[in-house]
Amino acid sequence: MHQIDWISANIAASATQRSLKAGQSLFRAGARPAGLYEVVQGKIRLVRLDRSGREAVLQLAAPGDVLAEASLFSSAYHCDAIASSEATVRLYPKSALLAELERDPKLLLAFSAMLARQVMTLRTRLERRNIHSARDRVRHYLTVNADAKGRSVTLRGTLKDLAAELGLAHEALYRTLAAMAADGEIERGKGQIRILRSAV
Template sequence: MNADRLLASVCGASASVRKLAAGATLFSADTPSAGVYTVVKGRVRLERITERGKEAVLFVAQPGAPFAEASIFSDVYHCSAVAVTNVSVNFYPKQKLLAEFRDNPVFTLAYARMLGHQLMLARTRLERANMNNAGERIRHFLMLETGPDGYSLERPGALKELAAELSLTPEALYRTLTQMTKAGEIERTTSALHLIGR
């Protein structure tokens, strides 16, 4: 069961749709947590500002992806959510979900599975961020994120977004992609990257 179907199955009429323009903030770090979201259309960037004032991108939620799913167990959000593009998101209220945990063991198990999957994804992103060079990070990303055909990765956003997701500067990403293209490792189009030999 996907996240939207799971959350909608228990929230019903208490769920709502929210729309934001590109650049708008859905919620900020340290503000009271209100519920869980899934992306219907567009992309949402989850970010924190480090002590040095640098933006750290934790995750870019694409259509179908849930986010802030652990926040229902916290008083506040621990990061900010910013619309990368014009976005539409589904909102599922915290209090309704918490009530289901008390009364619905089937939902509780399914939600735990969803959190477990998100934890595995977070560990994969951490593993990638600890890789020593840009080429390793890009190869790791492409091998794990390619679409159903096993070698193509659709990237509707700007390279700057991908760079932030990989904890690279845009210059380092562009330079490394150019090197990988010249070496015959990848092919690039305006909206996709293709791994050669997959």
């Protein structure tokens, strides 16, 4: 289920769409929040810069994902949103959305459930970031994101996107995947990783 399936007809009627080119900013940290964004097409990454100026990826959003939900209750965005590819987003205005949430308890409950799912996802990512071994970090990601049979993972972006998600340098990820493939643990395909056997 897409995260935005809970949206009401009243809120949907107030929405506007915007197209972005790869590398174009959707919003910047410190700017006043406009509302809730839904990714319709392409990919958007949420980033912050560390002290060295290196980009830390907080989220890679794909079609059906939402952005800036926490900013509905803030006076400013806390990170940058940048298009990783050509993208289209749909904006649900902050004032309309907050008014509808206040008016409709069922909508508020559905919105709260979405936030709860995101908290669980963030806890899983934090658990993974605390794993020191690159191979074990990849294994954790594959286990959590495998299909119903536990045999295959469809990647949401490029390997560079996956490296950012895992908190690894992309060279480290490439080496780790190559080693796992050589050991017969995984098989790489276009946009997909097959799990051939579980770690011993």
